[in-house]
Amino acid sequence: MVLSKKFLIGFLSLILFLALVGCKNDSASTDEKDNDGATSENDTSPFTFTYFNAGSPGKDIDSNKTKIGKIFEEQTGTNVKMEFLVGDINTKIGTMIASGQYPDVLNPDIAIDKVLEAEAFIPLNELIDEHAPNLKKLYEPYLDRMKAEDGNIYFIPFGASQGHLPNPNIDQGAFFIQRGVLKEFGYPKIKTLDQYFELIEQYQAKYPEVDGASTIGFTALTYDWRFFSTTNTPAHLAGYPNDGEVIVDMETHEAKVYGNSEYTKRWLEKLNDANTKGLFDKEAFVANYDEYLAKLTSGRVLGFFDYGWQISQAENALKEAGDEDKRYMPLPIVFDENIKDQYIEPPSFVNNRGIGITVSAKDPVRIMKFLDNMAKEENQKLIMWGIEGETFVNDNGRYIRTDEQIATTSNQEFREEFGFQQFEWYWPRGNGLFSDGNAWEPRRQPEVAQASYTDGDKEILAKYEAEVFADLFSDPDDRPWYPAWSAELEQGSPAQIYIQKKTDLQRKYFPKLVLEANFEAIWEEYLNEYNKLDVKEYEKTLTEIVKQRIEDNK
Template sequence: MAKNKWWSIGLALALTGSLIAGCSKATDKTESKPSDSASAPASASASASAEQSQKPLDKVTFTYFNGVAGKKDRNTNETTIGKALEDQTGVNFKMEFLVGDLNTKIGTFIASNEYPDVLVPDAAIDKVIDAGGFIDLAPYIEKYPNLKRVYGPYLKQMTSSDGKIYILPFSTVVGDFVPDPNINQGAFWVQRRVLKEAGYPKIKTLDEYFKLVEDYVNKHKDENLTGFLTLTHDWRFFATSNPPMHLQGYPNDGNVIVDMNTHEAKTYAGTDATKQWLQKLNELNAKGLFDKASFVDNYDQYIAKLASHKVVGFFDYGWQINNAQLNLQDAAKKDPAQDDFVYFPLPVTFDGGKDQYLDPPGFVKNRGLGVTVSAKDPDRIMAFFDTLLKEDNQIMKSWGIKGETYEVDDKGRFYRTKEEITKIDEAFREQFGFKYFDWDWPMYNTNSTLADGNALAPALQPEVFQMNLTDKDKEILGKYGVQTYSEMFSPPDPRPWYPAWGIPKEQGSPQQIWETKKDEVTKKYFPKIVLASPDKFESEWQAYLKEFGKLDTAGYEKWYTEQIKGILDSLK
């Protein structure tokens, strides 16, 4: 499957996150004003409401499980942001993050019917809903003013076929949609030193990209470099299966590409585009430029390799490689010579034509956070979420504390000083809580604006983006005649259904079964195809097509086309 953790949107991401994706409603302005002051808290222990201060609440700790790996288990009150929220609400969360296989972990919850209080099941969300693991959140959204303010415009999209709301998504845009100057979505990445040595060439085609990688590795044989690797671990396999879609000039709609004129949805897993992509990887492998361990490494091993200075290039989504990229950027800020190892994004396509890597405004329905049937006190949890959605707390979780992590000029514009930018490295983000609250909680989507017009996300605030750039950043951007990374890419075309992968599918439906079987087939055959000797490539490809041909792909495409046209019809 294709995930935009954001999404993402994910955008959980260098000082922000970005995510992610779906229906045209995401571009609507939320007209209602925040129910509290838009000013940032004066200190980390932001004052509670008058009502709470009159009647202090007993402290309580709830359990929270996130089905995405990459963060250390921690209590929210062990972070600056989490402690401030505990001071306001009396609520702490014991956070646990995925280790191992997602489906296995979620299956354990379902089999025992014992869940954490709050659950972010990521790609397994349909399994939890189907098992009856989540409570209906609709009454609480109506009850609490900030929940209603943020999610009110999206209630129809959030409501399941049974009339209930089981998850709070992370893609609700509040205010205006602000485009991201960074690349938190898909790209072909390459170490900056490679571009520098080659004279900063304009790389537009896949052939040009791989020649760039090959030439650099061949000139530096004594460095034991890896030319190219891919990510295949668990649900993240999409980082290997998605490129044919992007290489044809389409955005991340998941398993389908959608014709902009006819709005017909077609799969690409069995097309010449996928064959061409796999053949390129096969050729790289034959030349010793491909990391064979790509098909066995887990996510942590993958990230460690990206941070090792030894990997020249790869394809992936910016939100997914954020941990490695941030560490490389932190090192480069302290020692400019380390800038050589920071990765630079390139908008590569098969023919060098128009790319569509950047997400259009969208809304993702099938990712989010739910309160489970095991929750000890759902009302207390939802009250915490309502407090978290106060605008001053959204400012705190994104910008931090005025005078410590951001400033406000005489025009009311938020900005950060160089000193503040320097101190907000990965270790600071973790301790302060930026890393834990950047995504996976009820929130304004990263691309939102505050009531006063400031961007919610610091990295999307023009003043901060420019200030955050190092001299080396400005130098390489200048070589390509741009001021932001997104200017390297084509602007996204409007797609009201975007992302198609976010259109919900019922557990056990023909569409869900197709995706499960398709994933099984690709995970079985792609390694064989890529790692085969070149003379065996065609036979391995044909074996894959034979298995893929057993799937009801026509029915899957028909269903998707109907869904997309239904969305378009509803907007007329």
Template sequence: MFRGKTKLLLVGLITMLLFVTACSNKEKASSEKDGDVFTYTFFNASSTGKDVNTADTKIGKMFEEATGVNFDIEHIVGDSNQKIGTMIASGEYPELLNAQNATNDVIDAGGFLPLNDLIEEHAPNLRKLYDPIWEKMKNEDGNIYILPSGVSNGYVKPPNIDQNAFFIRRDALKELGYPHPKTVDEYFEIIEEYSKKHPTLNGAKTIPYTLLQYDWHVGQLFDPPAFLAGEQEGIMVDDETLEVSVHHNKDITKKWLEKLNEINAKGLFDQESFTQNYDEYLAKISSGRVVGFFGPRWESGTALDTLEQDDDPYNDFMGFPIVFEEGIKDQYLNPESFVTSPGMGMTTGTSEEDQVRIIKFLDHIAKIDSQKLITWGIEGETYEVNEEGRFYRTEEQIALTTKEEFRDEFGFKALGWYWPIMSGTFNDGNAVDPNNQPEVAELAYDEVDKEFLDAYKIETFTDLFTEPDPAPWFPFWDAVIETGSEAQLYDQQSRDLIKRSYPDIILADPADFDDEWNKFKKEFEKLPVEAYEKVLEDSVKREVELMK
């Protein structure tokens, strides 16, 4: 008897719950229809990280209240090209998309919407933000599909390295008397000497030198020869003629690979470099077992941020502008750049009403007050302003704003890079990035930082680096390479060949090095190299002309 009543009661409860849920969904849909809150998706193939809704952060909630819009931010897991390829094949995209290396593929597939008219009609702040590069942003068909991050408003030399450098574990430098390596030979001599003294670090086998070659993360293997030779950003551009050439089959690349082959023979090269994924690479860096690596600091930033908060500050790293031989002028620091990320685009399938809401949200972000909120935060909470109008942070605010948990909750990470934001300085003279503000950098240095600054007789860590020469063409990857063209064929085939051949060259017996190199060079020179160089050269010349 009671069992039957219970069954009827459950049916009644389920019916009531379904009714309440339906009403709730109906009310939510009605609320969205009335324009209260609209949730869209931003898929970011340029970054791994924790998926989050912007309204769950302090900044994002403020933006939602101002615009009625928030975003579910989704990050790449696995192979970004495969994920974007699936989107292209299905024709189903999130409303906002950063497609990283596959950006041109999405454009060619018709996946991105032209933004010119939307911006002109609905986004005056966005239009002003991009005014210096408005023509530069246009595709060959005259349309603007992508909104990049880091629109320059003047050059600021950063006090700390966030770009490419050869990094060495601080403990190695301290133990060996603070040596100052300038050449690639000196760099690896330090790594070898320290590694031999310390076969284990932090309870596990020492990793003298590692690199990352995974998905689009290929710069650690591809770019060093150019930097070591004093070139900018991984390609060779003649300053006078603007002639462009790739270096993968040149002597400078042979010289670099020969050095890696040499250190591999000595047992100093990480044998897992060519098989590890991004997360595994970061785990190695953060484990405190790695002695040296090359790359931009931001690529290893998650791991290095962890080390900065480690109980042992000597587990951290210091970067150096290493070159092949003394006398070569290093060019590791990025020059003033007007496009510094692949950027985001709005995708097809987004209704006209949603297009307007989204572009107005981005326009709100482009306001100067919003830009300062995104980078500096809230006055009195995350920064202060002195009598001269200079922004600064107290020691407590510096400690607070460097905590990952706080940055997540506040929205510095969710709404910072990859959105339409400035770089350089605001018109009031304050640095856009607090880390580039001298008042912040000097106060942020702890006792161990000061120990190394004093040892190398410098005031900031970039004092070791030469200021960059002007390069109005920078960055070169902004070039448009047509799908199916010979240049695009070279781009893909060369990557595949390099990923396949470099491990054989590096891991070969030294007696076989020349044979492996010549085999690679022979295959490389069958590729349509000249077609690719022509596209880059045309792009470089066009960029230089647009920036006059």
């Protein structure tokens, strides 16, 4: 039988097609399963994993019920059942550990050490290497610092700096002063601690009451773990950023504690003097966090030191009330005129919190691919900025928000429906600047900050010849180890025990040093007790960590 040329060509084409289909199916079956039977990065079939977030309150929700989550589901086939903390964090995490049953993904927040000790997180090294090129690129400068002593990465921290851009509105440390105080005296330029308290003293003498209640010259936040807002202050006054318990020498890179230094003595002595003059809030050492915020909101407090992120609730309430004179102005106060302030943080990487995949996870590969998809720059922009034309405008390459968009994206109900509330934090994410020069976070985009300023904001900034509040502060010096406080200290180690004993000691002595008359005698007693602690071992440990980070950054 003789076959036609056309038939032969058709027959051979069919054989080739079937062969290609077979190869494709073999390839797909190989690609879609790893050696353990878990699905791979190419699988976009419906998949759901659970995520417990102990870092913030929230409403339990399926991520695909939000706009951002729905987009991620369309991209990856993955939905996330999100559960948030209710009640005590240690009780909740302790119950998980006792039962050995965990969500697929966990952010244990301050209880992370307990989770690591329980070996509840799986190593992520191979998952990142094999399935997460975007996440690896985002965290590339910090991968070595993410490793535990055994060389494994067990969790992904919340933020990898990509260049530096300070918050225009100061979310870090500052001495805050009521704007009405500055207005009363013609908007003076004050730099030193003495000048700051002199101004408050003069104003309180003129206005001893506010709405029938006594004016509070200066208060302090001392409640629970937030006590650092009072203990950190001496380092800032001396011209250093928040490195926690230590000041790091810029030349030798030696880390030295300052809790027993002249800086701390000078700070407490000033508070003691303020108390003697009736300027200090005598309830400061017994008030809880809510009571502290309520005082700031009342308009009675003239000044305080704190970190902007801790007082945002009070700031927002004062802004909504509309009395510009009762709102606060952040100032870079230091001990002496010749000190350069360092309140604005340099680029940093904090590695003591993060999100991990647990031993209970059914498909770590699909989870890692979901995290990797989030790490793409276009999806980081989605998480932070939203959708062009809806939540921001692209003005010749610069991202801005209209007044309406600012109002909308600030609305809690909208934030929850869109997914900003669920995705902005406690997931893999960057900080700083995108590759096109726009701020990673809208709040750090100067144009967005300025668009939200009230007439009062604009007026007081003009008085100090500034466009945004960060203009009042010095640029940060380069500190590749920053922040030293993020160092992971082994539980039960001499360095960790030092921290606990030092905190207990300061809780005991700081109220006495501020509120009692015999300051010098109490200081000597405090100093004697402080120097009994294992200071040298702690300094040695922190110095080694600082120098290692410098080496890793080269």
